[in-house]
Amino acid sequence: MNLIAVDLLEPFAFEFFRNGLLVATLAGALCGLIGVFVVLRSMSYIGHGLSHAVFGGAALAAVLNINYFIGAGLWGVVSGLMIGRVSRKRIIGADAAIGVITTASFAVGLALQARFGQAKRSIDAVLFGNVLGVFTADILAVAGVGVVSAVVVVLSYRKLLFTTFDPEVAGVSGVNVPGMEAVLMILLSATILVTVRVIGVLLISALLVLPAVTARLLTNSFGRMLWLSPVLGAVFGGVGMYASWYADVPSGAVIIIAGTIVFVVVYTVAGVRRRARVAGMDHHGPSLRSA
């Protein structure tokens, strides 16, 4: 019995694991919070795109030997604002705007990686994530962006809800819709910036989407979704990180697999419950709008 307990607690003896567990849990919660807006605004692709855009900035920062957060951060925020601006013009859809801006940025990153090999290790960390190699600065950055995001979401809750659900009426009712959208884009860019070295460019968009869509299946209330999604994200991050120790598999991949398993289970149960409810309904037909 004691041997099992010792075995289960074994990874906590290592500081790098404790740091990794903390940062993965925080990153999951942060992605869960911001992911609510990404999913509800049907901009899941933007997380995918922005992470690729940040890769270009990260590569440039590594090559120029400047601070990652400054180089990739400026690049990511500018990319996010450009996507928002181009997609508001309506002639070009948001998906096409993301496709052009972020893949160009990703291509710059790949070109820099090929040309300047000495920066390869640092660039690889951004591409695939490296939970076990996190520095204190990474933990502080994720925690800092998490606190700022939570404060902004709490203070601007109703404006963000109104802007996300019904932007036209929100604007007429006095909400600064472009301002709110810019705030969301900056928070999303900052989230990707600080979590991408933990999870990796190639998996970050999944961590933005999985907690939010799982939470959506569990509730019909925006308010409840807003706390449920970060909790799920934190659980995915923590459990995935812990499981990766025993599975001896890169932690980013296990975090996403853990989230996907939970999503599939919730999706299946929700489907069964919905079918049972429909079967048990009386003959009051659905409304015309909901038909």
Place this chain on the structure above:
Amino acid sequence: MNSAEATPPLVRFDHVSCSYGNGPVIENVDLTVARGEFVGIVGPSGSGKTTLLRAMLGSVKPVHGSVMWSPSLRVAYVPQLETLDWNFPVTVSEVVAMGRPQRSWWPRLQPSEKSEIQRVLEHLGLAGLWSRHIRELSGGQQQRVFLARALIQKPDLLVLDEPTAGVDVRTRHEVLHVLADLNELHPDRGDGESGIAIVLTTHDLNGLAAHLPRLICLNRNVVADGSPSEVLKPYFLERTYGAPMEVLQHGGMPVVLEQGGDELRLRLSRRGA
């Protein structure tokens, strides 16, 4: 002359033209909306009805002319419900609460806000639906939830875009009665004066427009403006819709019929035979 015109208007359009870049959508529009009026705007698709509403709301700026609002005017807007995402996770109370700015740092509803929302919901016959998802409601209930969000802003002017689009006859009656009640007396004003001024757009000439006190026929510019009996005339309707229409009287009310209906019926019956 409408008695409402004796009081200063809530909104005045003065030679207003609006454009999205490809020619004017509305052109040289003059109109006023006075306190307590109930105005319907009719016209074919693409005639500029929604743009006129947006100009009234201030969300579209005129390229020519000017829109003037009465000082401290409160306007609330109910959009076309078809444009909303009905899978969005939002309950009845969350929708209505959007109409009020967040007063405290914590987003939870304050007791005074809760009772206010409860009162508006009860007034509109939506008591007990507080936690229901918007998709679980009937068409009439859905329309009234968005009316509640507008009413909680205590508007002087309520603007609705196609409030009866896509609803059945019973729901249309229900919506029209609720609007008529609001137009007669504002539940929150309590000063015994006129109710909320209402401006709405509709495609429904017989089911809705013919019941309103004032109608505006729009086809880029104002073709006719007056009571249904003044406006619903073959000459104005043909200029508005570009197709001949016949108008009959039934129970003192005009009933609009499309000309050419007999010919169409004959063609279709021949195909069936």
